[in-house]
Amino acid sequence: MAAVEIEAGTVEYTDAGEGPVLVLLHGLMMDASLWDGAVAELSRDHRCVAPTLPLGAHRRAMRPGADLSLDGVARMVAEFVDRLGLRDVTLVGSDTGGALVQLVLRDGAERVARAVLVSCEAFGNLPARVTGRALALSGRLPPWLFGLFMQQMRLRAVRRSPIAFGWLTARGDAAVARWTEPVRTRPEIRRDTVAVLRAVAAANPLPAAAEALPGFGGPALVVWARGDRVMPPEHGRRLAGLFPDGRLVEVDGTRTLVPLDRPERFAGIVREFVRDT
Template sequence: MRAFEEIPSRQVRLADATINYRELGQGPPIVFVHGLLSNGTLWRKVAERLQTSHRCIVPDWPLGAHTAPVRPGADLSPCGLARMVAGFLDVLGLQDVTLVANDTGGAIAQMVATEHPGRLGRLVLTPCDAFDNFLPPMFRPLQYTAKVPGALYVAVQALRAHPLRRLPMTYGLLAKRPIPDHIVDGWLRPAQTRHATRRDTARFLRAIGTAHTLDAAARLSSFRRPVLLAWATEDRVFPFEHARRLAAILPRATIAPIADSYGFVPEDQPERLAELIRDFVNATNPATRHERQETS
């Protein structure tokens, strides 16, 4: 089994951006979407566990921890990011994709499901922005840093102090257990050291608003593929009630409560999440269902 962090990055060139990604394993494709100020390493423990049965494709999306800046003038709104995800799937020629998302990435995934569903076979949402919770209240000050010259630079430099990373307005309410320092260092270093990364991040922050998630919610009933809502029951940032609301809208949704975890389920409960994803993909894969019937 290959260790995630030892796998070299590959690149996909889109019209508006170059996306770095890691790939491990073979089998039905799973593509992961992280959130703001994190990158693909958020999914490292989950992808390592799924690589024995699935092709895990783990990009670094331009959400504040990316090293490949996007083209000037690119659409960095949430809908623009959804188009990038769809374009990424197109370039790799992926079909029947399981899209797995967390945090801000879950809002983007909802827009992929409503606007670009063609290559999706199923959707997995872990705790994420939804409805009128985009951004969650404790993170809204981040949007002000995007509007004041130099403020975002000061904010990310302050997070060189490790104790500040456990504050409620940073990563403190997202993970129940401490995230390894070298992982968070990797999330923050691009914005701390690259003007272009901060520029992209500020543009995305300025474009965030509940109009995007409310519009997606109003159209999610049209997404008729299987959906798994693998949601943390203790999450104070992305309330469990939102999983129930999403399940009431999505025609083929299943809720899987996850105990002993905050919103970063890939950090707090990677083994449980990987198990849920594997079982969900197998149960909703027509080929797998046919094989089970043949052997029964």
């Protein structure tokens, strides 16, 4: 992976392909590998840049005192895009990555030409239903005790439960096992993760961010898992309706993490959107 220095620390990222630029943002307790299947398709005719953000599966700890609230991580995204000199970006976010896209758009996003929100937290759904609430509750623990709690993620039965990743992905257990390894083994990553989870539990900036979405002038695509049990499908419809140039695609045969469960279908949707706009 490549790496770039920003104010908060070092951010690793993958960078593949040439063409219109996609910046791909993952969610809590995930890393850039969420997008591997989709990037394999999209990098044939797009430049796909996927940072691993400090959301719990990162391997480079942030500097002490870094702002690890969602607002702070959204500012990291904007700084990351600026440091790489990217322009006319299609900013794509899945799960909590979609919440970050909303916050980046709220703050201006002068380098963002298009937005794609994929089954994500929105409005009052933060932490997201039983899955997000269980994770946020675990963040109240001291970092060392949080590490002990996360040792349960070694067990597939726990990873597949609704309070973990069971309602998020039908096919991605191998990825989930990798994503939980840093917090199980590294105290500095546990420190960052607890800070993120406590900030998520303390304040929800998404209702105010939603009020700013009608001010985004570019095309926006909302991709939602039909029947999603973590991110309410009606939220996808509401989000699409907030954008002046918004459109909605609902996807069958997937749980919340559409790029992980149905990467080829997701890639086709994004390719068509970028081509048509």
